Amino acid sequence: GDKHIPWVHNVRSTDNVAAVRDEDCIRLLRLFNEAAGHEYLHRQGVDFDTLKKLPLMGISSIGNMLAAIKTARYYELDENDVLLTCFTDSASMYASRIEKLKKDKGDYDTLQAAIDMEGCLNAQSYDNFLELSYQDKKRIHHLKYFTWVEQQGRSEEELNMQWDPQYWIETFENNLEELDKAIEEFNSL
Template sequence: MQKLPLLGISSIANLLASIKFSKYFELGKNDIIFTIFTDSAELYQTRLQEQRVLKGNYTEKQAALDWEGPLKAQKIDYFLELRYLEKKRIHNLKYYTWVEQQGKTCQEIQHQWEPDYWKETFEDNLDELDTAIEEFDALL
């Protein structure tokens, strides 16, 4: 529970999606899921304060209930195996957050659709990624 602030809303959504993905595809102990924790609770201090006012402090008991409920009891509801055009539609939803909020270009978003983008981003930067993973693991 002490490390929970490492996860923000998007990170928790990615975690839940990973659980649903593994259940949907019936993955087992020999399979690996790689997901991204894109934010931390630090970004949501106002929302956390609102929840404390409404529900009180987050307790060990509530953490145990959340572990048994929302985490362990995840099902494959609201999971959709996408066809090509559905994937493209979701990909194009990045426009607002990438272009309007982060100042990226449309070309950068379109480049992400190409497999080479991910090779350049991940496979060609393994040392940098290993370092980032080790730094994050040190927080745990």
């Protein structure tokens, strides 16, 4: 999450955390959504079908992708390994943000695209990456208290219930059909 732990995050089942720079996500948002970015990416070998799908990734999705890259590098994964992440938003949510970036930073060109590709994507390392111990997970879980109990009025009792794996089973068990349908609909895009 951005400066907080999401309420619907099962921290106990989290193995790693990675800090991703906001600026990297913003710069890649432009790379993935500006004509000059697409031109540069195509010259680098990205096919047109993939280019058309890049706007399905918003700032949070890009952050998740960068965290997955950090994870892959930390664990020295290669072409024989599989690593999954989720894309939780699309660029359509950020049209005004992209316009503001154009206004504030000027036109986006292929030189800037190359800089962003190298600096924000290719140069990702596993800095600010942590493999979590049991106590690390407890500490992160307790960070929810300040955002969700003190500021948002959620109950401390429900927060404590979230530490029990059964809470998450019961939370999502009744929505499986609806969730499956939404996933299938999204995957058909």
